[in-house]
Amino acid sequence: MKLLKLSLTPLICISIISCGGGNNAGVGADNQLRDYSATFTPLPTTSIYPNSNPYSESREQLGELLFWDPILSGDKNTSCASCHHPDFGWADGRVFSIGSDGIGLGPARYGQEVTPIHSPTIMNVTFTGVSNTNVTSDFISGGYFWDLRTNTLEEQAVGPIKNPVEMLGYNIDEKDIMAEIVTRLKAVPEYVELFERAFSVDDAINSENIAKALASFERKIITPNTRFDQFLSGDQMALTQQEIIGLNKFIDSGCARCHSGPMLSDNDIHPGEAIIDDVVVRTPSLRNISATAPYMHDGSSGRLIDAIAVYENRGDIEVNIDDEDFNDIEAFLRTLDNNDFYQGKPDIVPSGLTVGGNID
Ligand code: HEC
Ligand code: HEC
Structure with a gap:
């Protein structure tokens, strides 16, 4: 990190001769x-939350556990963190990503299939689409993906779960996976309780709330x-x-x-x-x-x-x-660069599966 000032020379130079470091006309x-x-x-110093999914600490904490829990993947071995990991700036340090059934982390990860496109970081995704003038109370972040095909983080979050190469794998059909995950989560008493607390209703486990929790966690990771x-x-x-x-x-x-x-x-x-x-x-x-x-x-x-x-x-x-x-x-x-970005990793996830999936 270059925090030391390289030079104490006044910053405003009028003549070419008095300015070190330059090398061409102009x-x-x-x-x-x-x-x-x-x-x-400047980047806003606090995250931005949509009215449809306002800030809630319990949602953010639940989202973090879901982000690391391979219970969201078809074969229970891949999590969001398999490809968006804090050790690699919340991306994966790879040219193309390996999801379902892969083993290892970052460049060392290996498996059968790779994604067709490079994994971006999820740092600052709460600010995606922000301009010099549009940071108002009705700012809505997005769109997302390299081709902007998704509007919100909530909408984005179920994408990888339904994608065979990323998290779905080939043993469950795309149309069945969300119902399967809801059933799995309902069988874990800790999740039942965490969802109820995060959404203040009974029977709170459904795809919409899974997406909201994941998005809430992603909005935490900012680097102002x-x-x-x-x-x-x-x-x-x-x-x-x-x-x-x-x-x-x-x-x-x-x-x-x-x-x-x-x-x-x-x-x-x-x-x-x-x-x-x-x-x-x-x-x-x-x-x-x-x-x-x-x-x-x-x-x-x-x-x-x-x-x-x-x-x-x-x-x-x-x-x-x-x-x-x-x-x-x-x-x-x-x-x-802000190298103090959030890099938390949970020690355990409520499903009892390996934290992050097969990433060791
Ligand atoms: C197999 C690796 C892999 C897994 C697992 C994965 N992602 Fe991604 N993620 C990607 C890739 C690749 C892209 C870019 C896809 C594109 O643009 O078409 C992406 C894009 C994103 C984006 C959009 C970022 C932007 O700036 O547009 C977000 C947000 C995101 N992922 C969150 C998640 C969440 C949440 C999960 C878990 C539910 C997850 N990802 C699981 C690889 C992965
Ligand atoms: C016409 C719009 C445009 C201009 C002008 C432009 N960029 Fe880009 N920049 C992009 C796009 C689009 C990408 C992604 C390209 C891709 O992946 O195919 C990109 C990617 C990058 C990346 C890689 C970011 C990442 O995370 O992968 C860097 C660094 C970058 N640009 C720096 C610059 C610099 C320096 C200049 C001026 C010399 C510049 N850009 C001019 C649109 C632009």
């Missing part, structure tokens, strides 16, 4: 502090107050000169056209502007980027610098950087 402008508020605003947020809130010393140069290059080279707002993402799909391989996906957030390698929808960029290098000579998407910009932009992107 270095004066690259060093200069600007008003960034039209492009970026990074150095970039401190900088945007007025602490000019929060970034080093190189990081400010990187920030300015990020804006001037056209990155912020898509990577803007508190999440550094417009959460949009830009038709005709594929970043790699002619496949158009939605702009991902760049928050906590250091924790979530590999990058891109196909995991094809192993390191952060590789993901930046994809943008060299990209007149086709109106972006222009060259190799002497990579390090500055990387330095800036790492100011979006």
